[in-house]
Amino acid sequence: xxxxxxxxxxxxxxxxxxxxxxxxxxxxxxxxxxxxxxxxxxxxxxxxxxxxxxxxxxxxxxxxxxxxxxxxxxxxxxxxxxxxxxxxxxxxxxxxxxxxxxxxxxxxxxxxxxxxxxxxxxxxxxxxxxxxxxxxxxxxxxxxxxxxxxxxxxxxxxxxxxxxxxxxxxxxxxxxxxxxxxxxxxxxxxxxxxxxxxxxxxxxxxxxxxxxxxxxxxxxxxxxxxxxxxxxxxxxxxxxxxxxxxxxxxxxxxxxxxxxxxxxxxxxxxxxxxxxxxxxxxxxxxxxxxxxxxxxxxxxxxxxxxxxxxxxxxxxxxxxxxxxxxxxxxxxxxxxxxxxxxxxxxxxxxxxxxxxxxxxxxxxxxxxxxxxxxxxxxxxxxxxxxxxxxxxxxxxxxxxxxxxxxxxxxxxxxxxxxxxxxxxxxxxxxxxxxxxxxxxxxxxxxxxxxxxxxxxxxxxxxxxxxxxxxxxxxxxxxxxxxxxxxxxxxxxxxxxxxxxxxxxxxxxxxxxxxxxxxxxxxxxxxxxxxxxxxxxxxxxxxxxxxxxxxxxxxxxxxxxxxxxxxxxxxxxxxxxxxxxxxxxxxxxxxxxxxxxxxxxxxxxxxxxxxxxxxxxxx
Numbered sequence: 009x010x011x012x013x014x015x016x017x018x019x020x021x022x023x024x025x026x027x028x029x030x031x032x033x034x035x036x037x038x039x040x041x042x043x044x045x046x047x048x049x050x051x052x053x054x055x056x057x058x059x060x061x062x063x064x065x066x067x068x069x070x071x072x073x074x075x076x077x078x079x080x081x082x083x084x085x086x087x088x089x090x091x092x093x094x095x096x097x098x099x100x101x102x103x104x105x106x107x108x109x110x111x112x113x114x115x116x117x118x119x120x121x122x123x124x125x126x127x128x129x130x131x132x133x134x135x136x137x138x139x140x141x142x143x144x145x146x147x148x149x150x151x152x153x154x155x156x157x158x159x160x161x162x163x164x165x166x167x168x169x170x171x172x173x174x175x176x177x178x179x180x181x182x183x184x185x186x187x188x189x190x191x192x193x194x195x196x197x198x199x200x201x202x203x204x205x206x207x208x209x210x211x212x213x214x215x216x217x218x219x220x221x222x223x224x225x226x227x228x229x230x231x232x233x234x235x236x237x238x239x240x241x242x243x244x245x246x247x248x249x250x251x252x253x254x255x256x257x258x259x260x261x262x263x264x265x266x267x268x269x270x271x272x273x274x275x276x277x278x279x280x281x282x283x284x285x286x287x288x289x290x291x292x293x294x295x296x297x298x299x300x301x302x303x304x305x306x307x308x309x310x311x312x313x314x315x316x317x318x319x320x321x322x323x324x325x326x327x328x329x330x331x332x333x334x335x336x337x338x339x340x341x342x343x344x345x346x347x348x349x350x351x352x353x354x355x356x357x358x359x360x361x362x363x364x365x366x367x368x369x370x371x372x373x374x375x376x377x378x379x380x381x382x383x384x385x386x387x388x389x390x391x392x393x394x395x396x397x398x399x400x401x402x403x404x405x406x407x408x409x410x411x412x413x414x415x416x417x418x419x420x421x422x423x424x425x426x427x428x429x430x431x432x433x434x435x436x437x438x439x440x441x442x443x444x445x446x447x448x449x450x451x452x453x454x455x456x457x458x459x460x461x462x463x464x465x466x467x468x469x470x471x472x473x474x475x476x477x478x479x480x481x482x483x484x485x486x487x488x489x490x491x492x493x494x495x496x497x498x499x500x501x502x503x504x505x506x507x508x509x510x511x512x513x514x515x516x517x518x519x520x521x522x523x524x525x526x527x528x529x530x531x532x533x534x535x536x537x538x539x540x541x542x543x544x545x546x547x548x549x550x551x552x553x554x555x556x557x558x559x560x561x562x563x564x565x566x567x568x569x570x571x572x573x574x575x576x577x578x579x580x581x582x583x584x585x586x587x588x589x590x591x592x593x594x595x596x597x598x599x600x601x602x603x604x605x606x607x608x609x610x611x612x613x614x615x616x617x618x619x620x621x622x623x624x625x626x
Contacts, residue, residue, distance in 0.1 A: 038074055038096070038140045039066050040148045041117065049124040049152040054160075054189060058124035058152060064117040065138055065146075070100045075141040076118050083134035084366050084396050085127055086150055090120035126154025128429035129191065129219070132368040132395045149373030156191035156218065161246040163187070163254060165339070168240075170228040170258035171271050171357040174292070178206075179258060180269035181225040186242060188216045195245040199224055202238025204231070205256050216244075219430075230260025264293030265319075265348060267356045272344070274332050274360035278398040280458025283360070284310060284331040287344060291319035299326070299348045306342020307332055307358055334362030337397070365398030365427060365457055367464060377439040377470035379480065381504035384538040385440040386470070392425055392433040392453075399427040401456045405435070406463065408449040413441045414468055416451055425455075441472030473504045477535070477568045479561065485524070485547035485574035496527060496544040499570050501561045503535035510534045511563050514543060516572070518557035523549045524572050526559075549576030 041064035052058040067074045076094040097116040126132065134150040163186045173179040184207075188194040199211040209224030216222060230236050240254040268288045277283045291297045297319045302312040310329035317326055328344060342358045370391045380386050394400055402425060405418040417436040425433050441447055447470050452463035471480065479501050488494040503509045511533045516524050528544035535541050549555055552575075559570040 038138065038144050038146050039068060040064070040138060040146050041066055047148060047150050049150070051153045051155050052124055052126055053157055054126050054129050054154045055157065056125070060121050060123050061150075062119055062121050063148060064119045065094070065096050065140070066115055066117045067096045067098045070098055072142075073097045076138060077141060078139045079120060080137045080139060081134055082366060083132070083150075083368070084364065085132055085152065085154070085368075086122060086124055086134040086136075088120055088122050088136065094118040094120075122150055124150070124152035126152060128393070128395055129154045129156035129189070130368075130393055130395070130429035130432075131370050131391070132393065132429075133370045133372040134368070135373045147373055149371070151370065156189060158192050159188065159190035159194045159244075159246050161186065161188050161190075161194050161196070161216070161242070161244040161249065161252065163240075163242055163252050165254070165359070165361075167255040168226060168257070169271065169341075169357045170256070171343075172261040172263065172355050173228050173230050173258045173270065174263055174266055175230050175233055175260045177229075177266070179228040180271060181208075181227050182271060182273060183223050183225055184240060184254065185221055185223050186216065187221040188218060190246075191218050193217050197243040197245070198241075199243075200241050201226060202240075202256065204229060204236045204258075205238050205240070207240060226256065228256070228258035230258060233260045233262050235259050261354065263352070263354050264291055264295075264297055265346065265354050266290045266292050267344070267346075267354065270356040272330070272356060272358045274330075274358070276361045276363060277332070277334065278400075278458055279334045279336050279362045279364050282331060282333040284329055285358075287328045287330065287356070287358075288325055289313075289319070289328065289346065290323060290325040291321060292323075293321060295321050296324065297321075297348055298350075299346060300350065301347040302328055303345045304328075304330060304342065304358075305345075306340055307360070330358060332360045332362075334360075337362050337364040363397035363427065365394050365400045366396040367400065367425075367453075367455060367457060367460075368393050368395040369453070369464070369466070372466060374467045374469065377437075377468065379471040379473050379478065379500060379502045379540060380439055380441050381473045381478075381502060381538050382441050382444065382475070384504070385438050388437045388439070390435040390437065390466075392435070393429040393431075394425045394427045395429060397427045400425050402433055402453060403456055404454040404463075406452040406454075408451045408468060412447055412449040412468075413443075413470070413472070414439055414447075414449045414451075422456075437468070439468070439470045441470055444472045444474045446470075447472055473502055475504050477509050477561070477563055477566065478502050478504055479559070479568045479570035482571045482573060483545065483559070485545065485555075485572065487575040487577045488547050488549055490549050490552060490576050492548070493525075494547040494574070496546045498542040499545050499559050499561075499572075500540045500542040501535065501568055501570075502540040503537055506537055508534050508536050509563050509565075511541070511561050513562045515560050515562075516545075516557050517560055518572075520549075520555040521557045523547060523551075523555045523574070523576070524557045524559075545572065547574040549574065552576040 049058040074096050079088050079090050096118045099114045131153045136148045137145050139145050168182050170179045194216045196216050197213050201207040205228055207224050207226050236258050238256045242252040272285055272287050274283050274285045299313050299317045307330045310331050312328045313326040340360050344356045346354050401422040403422050407416050408414040415438045419433055423433045449468045450465055452465050454463045483497050483499050485494055485497055525546055526543050527546050530541040555574040557572045559572055561568040
């Protein structure tokens with residue numbers, strides 16, 4: 009069609025027609041491409057790594073280059089691999105020789121990859137933002153489900169140093185957490201400690217449920233001075249690690265001073281927060297004691313007794329206050345050292361742990377509710393978990409504009425979201441359109457996660473349908489190589505009447521009907537009121553250029569027509585190497601670059617909807 013137009017118009021007009029600077033189908037200029045048609049990883053066992061997904065970035069502006077400066081995400085269970093900065097180019101030859109098919113445009117797209125390595129047995133999500141210099145910041149939501157191993161018993165901390173402990177006394181107890189992150193109940197055969205140490209808690213044979221944890225407490229009890237070493241031993245039916253040994257160590261000392269707690273274990277906190285601990289120093293001797301100096305490693309000293317502080321006999325006491333302000337997750341150890349009575353010393357270990365937390369909302373990012381009949385209602389549940397060790401609180405939910413037809417039911421606030429996906433906080437959304445066409449809204453959630461300064465936004469979309477049997481305004485099959493079959497797109501037909509409707513037949517008609525095909529249909533062709541069924545349609549182009557046809561769903565009383573569009577491509581697939589560019593060509597099609605990626609557009613449907621909405625609103 010464009011060839012004939014260009015031939016009739018002449019060279020000058022053809023050049024003018026092909027020198028458009030921007031494709032009207034795509035805004036903003038940058039879009040994200042999915043090379044395999046999905047952003048959902050295969051289900052992956054906790055501790056393993058998933059299949060790799062590849063994505064691309066394309067510019068929709070002719071004769072332009074965009075720079076990909078960064079790819080931002082905050083999801084510990086996902087990893088993006090990208091070469092940055094990166095570039096996406098689009099070059100169009102606007103010279104028309106005889107007919108327009110001689111005009112060629114080239115897309116050099118930018119590629120990156122993602123993998124999923126779950127740490128929790130739950131469904132999680134990750135919103136990825138691609139930041140560019142001129143093309144906006146398109147987003148992509150990744151989804152993955154972690155599955156539990158059969159049985160997996162673990163324990164923390166990995167070792168315990170009790171430091172100096174006065175002989176014939178017990179140290180401060182240190183907690184050890186025993187966990188089963190497997191999908192089946194484990195059997196703990198025994199929990200024992202070496203001579204000189206003791207363990208209290210559930211130490212005999214017992215079961216530990218799937219996903220459950222329990223604690224035991226360990227102390228050091230030296231009878232004589234000198235080093236004392238041993239192990240806490242946990243025996244279970246874990247096939248991979250039936251025995252866990254946690255090294256234990258302390259030193260029996262003959263000292264007038266007693267330190268409590270010793271060892272000092274600060275409460276676990278999140279990176280970005282602060283915690284303090286007061287340590288008491290008591291003189292247990294029969295004579296007064298003088299403290300000469302107090303030093304600390306690994307932590308910050310808040311306060312300490314000044315040199316020369318005297319502690320009265322039999323109970324005189326002072327205190328040392330220490331603090332911890334981690335900026336990253338991990339374990340930190342330090343030591344409190346006290347010089348007293350002109351040459352005597354005592355030490356106590358100090359330990360702390362920092363964890364991080366990560367908000368995971370399913371679904372997330374741009375959430376599609378699909379076609380909904382006016383006067384009817386669809387629902388969507390949102391599941392919020394902490395996909396890392398740290399817990400957080402959901403503190404506020406900003407509701408969507410009620411006039412849009414979206415209604416959100418939030419939990420009682422603040423709501424605690426426990427670490428490691430230990431619980432799920434639910435929100436329920438209902439979508440009930442009152443007007444036809446594309447309807448968009450959003451809502452925001454705010455948490456107390458350290459460093460999370462901006463509310464987390466979720467964008468919503470639905471298509472309001474009028475009375476009758478309706479289909480989508482358009483289905484875009486994208487671009488595909490000549491004589492190769494594309495990935496399928498669903499054509500959804502909805503019944504917005506008060507009685508069941510039976511589709512008697514479907515067909516594809518129009519100019520390029522032979523380039524499209526129906527490859528799958530629903531088992532039941534009767535559509536109940538306010539329900540939908542769908543057919544899977546593919547593009548199999550036999551020549552290059554724009555393709556258009558109509559999908560016709562015939563029922564007793566009429567025919568629902570859905571426009572189909574696509575494009576035949578005449579060159580190779582893009583490179584599969586992350587971070588590299590490879591040309592993709594098409595003939596006389598500078599007005600439709602949105603369909604060029606030979607597999608699928610991750611957000612193509614969203615962009616098409618935006619284009620239609622813009623037209624409707626003038």
